[in-house]
Amino acid sequence: AQTVTQSQPEMSVQEAETVTLSCTYDTSESDYYLFWYKQPPSRQMILVIRQEAYKQQNATENRFSVNFQKAAKSFSLKISDSQLGDAAMYFCAYLNYGGATNKLIFGTGTLLAVQP
């Protein structure tokens, strides 16, 4: 069974600085997707960034980028120029490509605080 591990329950960053959130996963599949979701106090899960496992190039979305290391099964999120609005819970998630269900497997999350 696939698992997702986030070993940092809480992180803190100064406004305008850079922070990296860690995620590791375990799977025997070769084709899959990885995601980072943001969950603010509103509880809505918001997609931040997505990575297809077959792509060697790391995904980037504005201030958000990932470091995808397939052999090490590592998928970290880097937030550059942190803003107060980035404060939230961040979840790493895994999805089997070609599976019968669009079933996301989530980690336990990292609570990010942004200090002014």
Added chain:
Amino acid sequence: GAGVSQTPSNKVTEKGKYVELRCDPISGHTALYWYRQSLGQGPEFLIYFQGTGAADDSGLPNDRFFAVRPEGSVSTLKIQRTERGDSAVYLCASSLAFNSPLHFGNGTRLTVT
């Protein structure tokens, strides 16, 4: 509406009671998902609908949990004989088609006293 709507936002019920949680997906989205998020955890998959049928209900914890989507749009998650361990945030998500990005609602926080 523009997004996935879930009602009620919060629900408090007594142990042993029956509850219904409603999800109104984005118009035109054929796939609908229910997840449960316990305190301090990530969301856990419960059930997936493709149209009106439950394509995968492997995440439902036991037979007290049941979900329907009779017309392929609105879905209702039903919990019978609620237990304190059912207390959690129940999240609904929809997607345009299989393997399209999921859009989540704001969830229903269920508290069983």
